[in-house]
Amino acid sequence: MAEAIQCEELTKRYAGPSPRNGGAPAPASPSSSGNGGPPSGPNSGPNSGEVLAVDRLNLEIKAGELFGLLGPNGAGKSTTIGMLTTRVIPTAGKALVAGIDVVAQPALARTRLAAVTQTNTLDRGLTVFDNLYFHGRYFGLPRAECRKRAGELLAHFGLEEKARARVEQLSGGLAQRVLIARALLHRPEVLFLDEPTSGLDPQSRLRLWEELTAINRAGQTIVLTTHYMEEAEQLCDRLAIVDHGRLLALDTPQGLKNAVHAERLLKLTLAACEEGRVVEAIEKVPGVVQAVCEGHTVHVQANGTPGLVGAVVAAVAQAGGELRDLSVSEPSLEAVFLKLTGKEYRA
Amino acid sequence: MTIGLTLRSQLKTTLALIERDLTVLWKDIVPFALRTAMQPALFSFIFAYVFPRIGQGIGGGHGAAGAAAFVTVLLPGLMANTMMFQGVTGVALPLVAEFSISREIEDRVMAPVPVQVVGLTKVISASIQAFVAGWLVVPAVWIATGGHAPMSWEHPVRLLTIMPLCALVGSALGLLLGTVISPRRINYLFALLLLPLTLLGCVYYPWVALHAIPWLQVLTLINPVVYMSEGLRAALAPGLPHMPLWAVYGLLVTALAVMLWIGLSKFKMRVLT
Numbered sequence: 001m002a003e004a005i006q007c008e009e010l011t012k013r014y015a016g017p018s019p020r021n022g023g024a025p026a027p028a029s030p031s032s033s034g035n036g037g038p039p040s041g042p043n044s045g046p047n048s049g050e051v052l053a054v055d056r057l058n059l060e061i062k063a064g065e066l067f068g069l070l071g072p073n074g075a076g077k078s079t080t081i082g083m084l085t086t087r088v089i090p091t092a093g094k095a096l097v098a099g100i101d102v103v104a105q106p107a108l109a110r111t112r113l114a115a116v117t118q119t120n121t122l123d124r125g126l127t128v129f130d131n132l133y134f135h136g137r138y139f140g141l142p143r144a145e146c147r148k149r150a151g152e153l154l155a156h157f158g159l160e161e162k163a164r165a166r167v168e169q170l171s172g173g174l175a176q177r178v179l180i181a182r183a184l185l186h187r188p189e190v191l192f193l194d195e196p197t198s199g200l201d202p203q204s205r206l207r208l209w210e211e212l213t214a215i216n217r218a219g220q221t222i223v224l225t226t227h228y229m230e231e232a233e234q235l236c237d238r239l240a241i242v243d244h245g246r247l248l249a250l251d252t253p254q255g256l257k258n259a260v261h262a263e264r265l266l267k268l269t270l271a272a273c274e275e276g277r278v279v280e281a282i283e284k285v286p287g288v289v290q291a292v293c294e295g296h297t298v299h300v301q302a303n304g305t306p307g308l309v310g311a312v313v314a315a316v317a318q319a320g321g322e323l324r325d326l327s328v329s330e331p332s333l334e335a336v337f338l339k340l341t342g343k344e345y346r347a
Numbered sequence: 348m349t350i351g352l353t354l355r356s357q358l359k360t361t362l363a364l365i366e367r368d369l370t371v372l373w374k375d376i377v378p379f380a381l382r383t384a385m386q387p388a389l390f391s392f393i394f395a396y397v398f399p400r401i402g403q404g405i406g407g408g409h410g411a412a413g414a415a416a417f418v419t420v421l422l423p424g425l426m427a428n429t430m431m432f433q434g435v436t437g438v439a440l441p442l443v444a445e446f447s448i449s450r451e452i453e454d455r456v457m458a459p460v461p462v463q464v465v466g467l468t469k470v471i472s473a474s475i476q477a478f479v480a481g482w483l484v485v486p487a488v489w490i491a492t493g494g495h496a497p498m499s500w501e502h503p504v505r506l507l508t509i510m511p512l513c514a515l516v517g518s519a520l521g522l523l524l525g526t527v528i529s530p531r532r533i534n535y536l537f538a539l540l541l542l543p544l545t546l547l548g549c550v551y552y553p554w555v556a557l558h559a560i561p562w563l564q565v566l567t568l569i570n571p572v573v574y575m576s577e578g579l580r581a582a583l584a585p586g587l588p589h590m591p592l593w594a595v596y597g598l599l600v601t602a603l604a605v606m607l608w609i610g611l612s613k614f615k616m617r618v619l620t
Contacts, residue, residue: 125371
């Protein structure tokens with residue numbers, strides 16, 4: 001399948017910290033070099049106050065993927081999306097969206113992509129329907145086609161009743177759906193969503209997930225940023241975890257969880273309380289960190305070594321224990337995320 | 348920069364952007380007309396109707412004759428001033444809001460044209476608005492002065508060139524101010540900029556008459572509204588003394604070019620990081 005996005009050594013360095021606003025994404029918090037000492041963090045530039053928001057990012061996203069960029073605040077997610085959507089000019093490197101160089105041909109690239117930003121950017125001077133209609137007109141679609149597609153998309157997103165409504169009358173969830181419907185009007189090859197569900201109530205969030213999944217199944221390539229773990233895990237085919245402008249890991253959600261050997265918990269229920277031998281045997285299994293007995297139940301804390309569960313079951317049998325029940329709790333993506341990005345608070 | 352996009356497709360996008368602005372304007376056409384007509388109507392009512400009749404101030408003592416003479420000076424000035432005011436508020440105020448609060452310009456700057464084109468369409472739409480506003484002054488003044496709106500049709504070419512030029516200069520000034528002034532300081536726009544531009548813009552008096560105060564006559568030359576008022580006077584009241592036409596055209600075209608150039612560069616800087 002064709003590549004929807006290709007980034008080569010994509011880099012953005014800001015001269016100084018810039019305020020966060022939709023089109024001009026916030027760089028990571030600046031960290032300055034100490035006096036003559038080594039740089040205090042990966043974001044330090046040669047000059048104090050310079051911020052390296054995205055650091056030599058290499059990334060390939062295939063057509064049809066639902067791809068997630070996951071990272072804490074200031075990790076460089078929005079700057080990356082900004083560069084890919086022609087709004088932030090890279091300091092170095094190259095990026096192609098649908099085969100078009102976003103730096104050399106930004107206007108042409110905009111015909112192949114659509115961006116939904118974090119804020120409600122609907123045109124307040126126009127009705128919901130006209131927001132979609134004029135969006136199509138900006139992309140040169142004939143009037144009749146704009147009207148037809150606007151009607152179809154509003155119907156698809158369950159917004160027909162709101163077609164004549166003023167934008168100010170929409171709730172956050174509805175506005176977000178209108179934004180996505182508008183973005184799809186000119187049939188972009190890649191749809192970018194910057195934290196699409198932030199600020200939405202749980203119902204709206206679920207509904208949006210369903211809709212994104214549905215349009216992705218219909219063939220739409222989607223790239224989204226998020227810092228919600230469940231969102232990344234539920235929606236994305238592949239995830240890139242970024243921090244301090246760097247790509248830390250890139251895999252499927254399951255692959256990420258397996259790869260970092262994040263902690264998992266096994267709960268074994270035995271026929272009888274056999275603390276001594278069985279627990280000892282389990283603790284000898286490679287990968288097991290700790291086993292604690294509590295009545296008929298043994299709680300096992302282990303890392304992600306392959307074949308671990310089988311080895312534990314075998315060890316119980318060898319020690320003469322009778323296993324009644326076994327449950328394994330998977331490592332959470334959150335554990336993976338925190339392991340990679342640290343627990344330090346980001347403003 | 349735009350290889351692969353035809354000129355035709357870019358022109359379509361440009362026209363669609365202007366159509367959007369005019370659609371928004373059309374929805375508010377009545378408030379727009381009232382807002383536009385109010386200031387020139389009240390101004391001409393007080394200065395060209397009330398004052399001559401109560402024997403005070405301009406035209407005082409000359410009665411109806413004084414009033415008619417003053418309206419001849421006043422009408423082109425009020426048209427120029429209204430066009431400047433509409434041009435500035437038609438671009439600067441929406442831009443400041445759209446860049447800072449609502450960010451609703453996002454969808455338009457993602458249109459498949461160089462981003463400066465979006466700024467240029469703002470100027471074009473606002474100058475159409477300003478052009479209409481300029482003509483609205485005529486009936487407003489006519490009604491307010493009890494039937495005086497003296498206009499000469501001797502120089503149609505002057506009128507047909509200077510009116511659009513004034514509308515464009517006002518809107519280009521709006522683009523410049525809207526991209527240069529930070530949103531937090533926009534409330535200074537009226538007191539510190541628009542008011543001096545009006546009062547020192549030869550709106551209520553011909554520039555030649557300022558020869559009595561030479562330093563002021565020289566100082567006003569930096570004000571683009573002076574050339575707008577004087578140009579319209581040359582077109583609509585050619586019997587009155589006015590600035591030479593080369594100065595009017597030369598300065599208006601230069602001001603337009605300089606303000607557009609700076610305004611569009613600033614616009615691009617605002618949109619791209």
